[in-house]
Amino acid sequence: ETGVTQTPRHLVMGMTNKKSLKCEQHLGHNAMYWYKQSAKKPLELMFVYSLEERVENNSVPSRFSPECPNSSHLFLHLHTLQPEDSALYLCASSQALTGVGYEQFFGPGTRLTVL
Amino acid sequence: AQSVTQLDSQVPVFEEAPVELRCNYSSSVSVYLFWYVQYPNQGLQLLLKYLSGSTLVKGINGFEAEFNKSQTSFHLRKPSVHISDTAEYFCAVSGVGLEDKIIFGKGTRLHILP
Numbered sequence: 001e002t003g004v005t006q007t008p009r010h011l012v013m014g015m016t017n018k019k020s021l022k023c024e025q026h027l028g029h030n031a032m033y034w035y036k037q038s039a040k041k042p043l044e045l046m047f048v049y050s051l052e053e054r055v056e057n058n059s060v061p062s063r064f065s066p067e068c069p070n071s072s073h074l075f076l077h078l079h080t081l082q083p084e085d086s087a088l089y090l091c092a093s094s095q096a097l098t099g100v101g102y103e104q105f106f107g108p109g110t111r112l113t114v115l
Numbered sequence: 116a117q118s119v120t121q122l123d124s125q126v127p128v129f130e131e132a133p134v135e136l137r138c139n140y141s142s143s144v145s146v147y148l149f150w151y152v153q154y155p156n157q158g159l160q161l162l163l164k165y166l167s168g169s170t171l172v173k174g175i176n177g178f179e180a181e182f183n184k185s186q187t188s189f190h191l192r193k194p195s196v197h198i199s200d201t202a203e204y205f206c207a208v209s210g211v212g213l214e215d216k217i218i219f220g221k222g223t224r225l226h227i228l229p
Binding site: 006045056092106107108109 | 157158160161211
């Protein structure tokens with residue numbers, strides 16, 4: 001596998017379910033990101049990890065819980081979600097934090113539907 | 116803090132015609148600028164970026180963009196589009212500080228008409 005992979009690609013869950021999204025990067029990068037992409041809205045940065053340490057949490061509700069066990073893997077644990085959380089969740093990685101112009105490499109996303 | 120504006124949410128263009136997708140940014144400091152493309156059912160992919168140097172930047176798939184500091188713009192152009200260019204295009208900006216994060220615009224959907 002090359003690049004950034006995400007599983008599952010599609011997920012349908014009820015509001016009381018607990019599920020996890022997985023992201024894996026095969027690029028040797030040190031920074032990883034979770035974004036939420038909703039229709040007609042800009043990309044929303046949710047979490048940023050640098051060298052497995054969370055460096056940003058953009059006022060994301062606690063029903064979203066990230067985990068970065070190592071620099072290659074990133075998880076987003078979901079519980080008691082709301083229908084408005086339905087969106088495309090994108091994972092990205094970069095060589096380092098983007099403040100020095102590093103591009104981000106994106107996975108294909110997980111299309112989440114909350115019933 | 117930086118911000119980026121893509122005024123056009125959708126741009127229809129006939130196949131083989133030229134196209135320009137507009138992007139304006141605001142920032143009180145130096146910036147890096149990016150254009151990303153998102154094809155249907157895929158993640159974003161970098162088209163091109165401006166870090167410094169020549170203001171005309173060439174990217175993949177025949178796209179180019181010009182950094183205009185006085186007009187705070189970074190418009191994306193292609194002289195002749197193909198049906199395969201149908202996608203959503205995102206302009207993005209980041210400051211040059213180590214702690215600066217990349218900010219994305221709302222995107223412009225490019226419709227190629229046969």
